């Protein structure tokens with residue numbers, strides 16, 4: 021007897037976690053279009069438009085601005101393996117899980133890694149980066165830092181650190197996985213030499229691609245390497261020839277994911293970056309007001325450094341994390357994220373990104389969360405929470 025498989029029928033979920041998040045129907049629809057071959061001139065035109073729209077979103081004129089095949093970690097690895105060689109020195113800023121991952125990758129590249137750390141929930145202090153340069157025993161090739169630390173909800177200011185890196189002749193590498201398309205990020209104006217993101221966060225696209233951009237200085241480093249890039253699959257010196265004028269085959273482009281990314285970027289272009297950033301900030305402000313009116317608190321204490329895309333709420337004493345999240349999923353179909361690393365069991369991670377960043381979602385989530393808390397005997401004032409959020413919306 022052959023095993024019978026049921027027709028695939030995913031249940032409806034409202035994705036309000038750290039990603040993936042909601043995807044617009046028009047993005048899902050374009051994925052079902054017929055395939056082109058990856059060297060068909062009609063498809064190459066689509067890739068050109070995708071690069072154009074990525075440059076708009078990254079706020080850059082960098083020629084090498086492309087979607088790498090793979091999720092955000094592939095983008096992280098692309099930047100690290102292309103820029104670092106055995107024996108290079110790298111300053112890596114660590115204030116959460118993704119800074120740790122970046123450090124691990126630099127280490128795997130054979131670099132001498134100098135860590136600059138900050139407590140979870142806090143930003144990296146530029147003075148500490150300055151000190152790290154001073155104490156380094158030789159030339160530092162790059163500084164790696166996370167713009168939007170998804171494990172803590174911290175938004176890292178970058179301009180000052182960029183200046184310090186430049187003064188010391190080092191490249192600035194930025195992780196923008198949870199900021200691109202939701203939080204202002206100016207690659208050219210802020211002097212960022214290399215940056216990567218992921219499609220499943222504020223770009224509101226399914227997971228599977230990792231947009232990467234590299235400026236002239238980073239490309240010089242790439243072309244002056246003494247050794248081959250350790251990874252064949254992520255070697256930009258070859259991949260750039262598929263995305264550049266020559267259009268040389270390297271690996272098969274993920275055709276339908278590129279359709280999806282083009283459509284998701286088009287939505288961003290139509291909305292406009294400024295409007296989009298404002299929308300993300302407004303929905304986050306309303307959510308935070310509601311949370312505080314409920315008597316809960318945010319894990320990032322300093323308002324200025326809170327990410328609007330990823331909101332970390334401290335779990336009140338006596339409330340069980342998993343019971344509450346399971347309740348939200350069972351009763352409301354809502355997914356939120358739990359804490360990672362030092363924040364495991366201590367925070368909820370609420371993603372209000374892209375299509376998920378909506379007034380309806382904020383009001384629904386505040387009430388659903390209030391219900392989940394009440395189920396565990398933690399009474400909160402739903403009315404006050406809704407009213408506080410509405411006050412933000414209605415000015």
Ligand SMILES: Cc1ncc(COP(=O)(O)O)c(C=O)c1O
Nearest residue numbers: 091092093118168170197198218
């Ligand atoms: C800041 C940051 N960097 C890197 C990654 C890795 O991305 P992925 O899980 O898509 O490989 C994530 C994923 O959540 C992230 O939030």
